[in-house]
Amino acid sequence: MVGLYPKYLEEAVEMKYAHKEAKLYAGGTDWMVRHAECNQLLFLNQIQELKVINEDTDNIYIGSGCTYFELLNNDLVPEILKEAIRGIAAPAIKNIGTIGGNICNASPAGDTLPILYALGAKVEVISVDKNKIFPIEDFILGVRKLLLNDTEILKRIIIQKHEFSNTYYQKVGARKSQALSKASFVGLANIQEGKLVDLRIAFGSVASTIIRVKQIEEKYIDINIKELPSHIGEIKADYDSYIIPIDDQRSTASYRKAVCMNLLEDFLRKLK
Amino acid sequence: MINFFLNEENVQIDCDPSFRLLDILRDKFQLMGPKEGCGEGECGACAVIIDGKLINSCLVAMGSLNNSKVITIEGYSKTDRYKVLERTFAEAGAVQCGFCTPGMIMAAEALLSVNANPTVEDIREAISGNLCRCTGYNMIINAIKLAAEQGVGLW
Incomplete structure (x- = not known):
């Protein structure tokens, strides 16, 4: 095993270009457990540029190498993302696990992912000759599958600044700490003058990727909030065919589905 | 290298x-x-x-x-902070088989070094990634609370 130790992002992409087989090591919390076969390991954890969190008028930029701990201690990070991060593992993991690692593992149980989908986050990918930006849902193709070629590195996550009048997040796990989620749910909404003007809903651990269905969200835009309770059955039916969880060691498909539908209903009933 | x-x-x-x-x-x-x-x-x-x-x-x-x-x-066992934790872990009955103890002590230090006067909830969160199959945790929580009280000025 050969280790590659870039200090700068520019150096890292050059190394990745020269060593296409090299696996990327960010926090290591997942890689060290799986210990996937590889001959070269490119360590990203010394690169300060990947730890930057900044903003401009419209967006917040989060470096892919930021640990959960660093995100929790930064004022620019949206509160709803922090809420999900607080529910991840325990301090010793939060101190090294990174948001870039959570994304690039592309697990449907990745706790930051439903939030990033609901916030409409974009990812910026860098290689020796290009920067590419695309929506997170186009970047994550399936379980451990990414739209990332062997010369590219995830540089940062871009989140548009946006205020929501209603935010709702629930993770369902076996216990409060150290649990991988059985299911997770995030609902974001804006209500103005009694009307629903923005609605974003995402589910984790219920399919091979995070589920967010924009056409369902759009269907209920402009609806009067007082009329919403009468649509709850219809909304749940709309999501029915998208929530297709599996049985595994953590939970059963039927439990996951039932709990997701209950969380969806609870979120909708609490909107005001 | x-x-x-x-x-x-x-x-x-x-x-x-x-x-x-x-x-x-x-x-x-x-x-x-x-x-x-x-x-x-x-x-x-x-x-x-x-x-x-x-x-x-x-x-x-x-x-x-x-x-x-x-x-x-x-390395930590050479410090005055450790001496306090060692004493309060013994006083509170926070050690039984001892397998989790080094990790628990390091978690206690990590907490106290940033929060010298933690609440019970802070302590629970700080040791939430440390499993103990003997004590049921309450004695460990008491030990860390005692260390914060007895070690005033050390953290």
Whole structure:
């Protein structure tokens, strides 16, 4: 095993270009457990540029190498993302696990992912000759599958600044700490003058990727909030065919589905 | 060659960069305080402090350590802070089989070093990644609370 130790992002992409087989090591919390076969390991954890969190008028930029701990201690990070991060593992993991690692593992149980989908986050990918930006849902193709070629590195996550009048997040796990989620749910909404003007809903651990269905969200835009309770059955039916969880060691498909539908209903009933 | 600081001593080691810090601590440096419970970052028995933060040494690849400062229970046991925790863990009956204890002590230090006067909830969160199958946790929580009280000025 050969280790590659870039200090700068520019150096890292050059190394990745020269060593296409090299696996990327960010926090290591997942890689060290799986210990996937590889001959070269490119360590990203010394690169300060990947730890930057900044903003401009419209967006917040989060470096892919930021640990959960660093995100929790930064004022620019949206509160709803922090809420999900607080529910991840325990301090010793939060101190090294990174948001870039959570994304690039592309697990449907990745706790930051439903939030990033609901916030409409974009990812910026860098290689020796290009920067590419695309929506997170186009970047994550399936379980451990990414739209990332062997010369590219995830540089940062871009989140548009946006205020929501209603935010709702629930993770369902076996216990409060150290649990991988059985299911997770995030609902974001804006209500103005009694009307629903923005609605974003995402589910984790219920399919091979995070589920967010924009056409369902759009269907209920402009609806009067007082009329919403009468649509709850219809909304749940709309999501029915998208929530297709599996049985595994953590939970059963039927439990996951039932709990997701209950969380969806609870979120909708609490909107005001 | 991987260069780092182990219990305040500068050390170099030539090893596969994917090797786990836990194994190097135990096998190369004969530091038996960090224990392997789960090997998956869930039990905290291998926890050490790296650059001031609590980290599970089973999840650390040697190659990620470049110049980091690693403190194990062996290095920590030379401090006055440790002496207080040692005493309060005994007073509170917080040790039974002892397997989780080095990790618990490191978690207590990681907490107290940033929060010298923690609430019970703070303590529960701080040790939430450390499993103990003997004590039922309450005695450990009491021990850390006592340490905060008896160690005023140390943290």
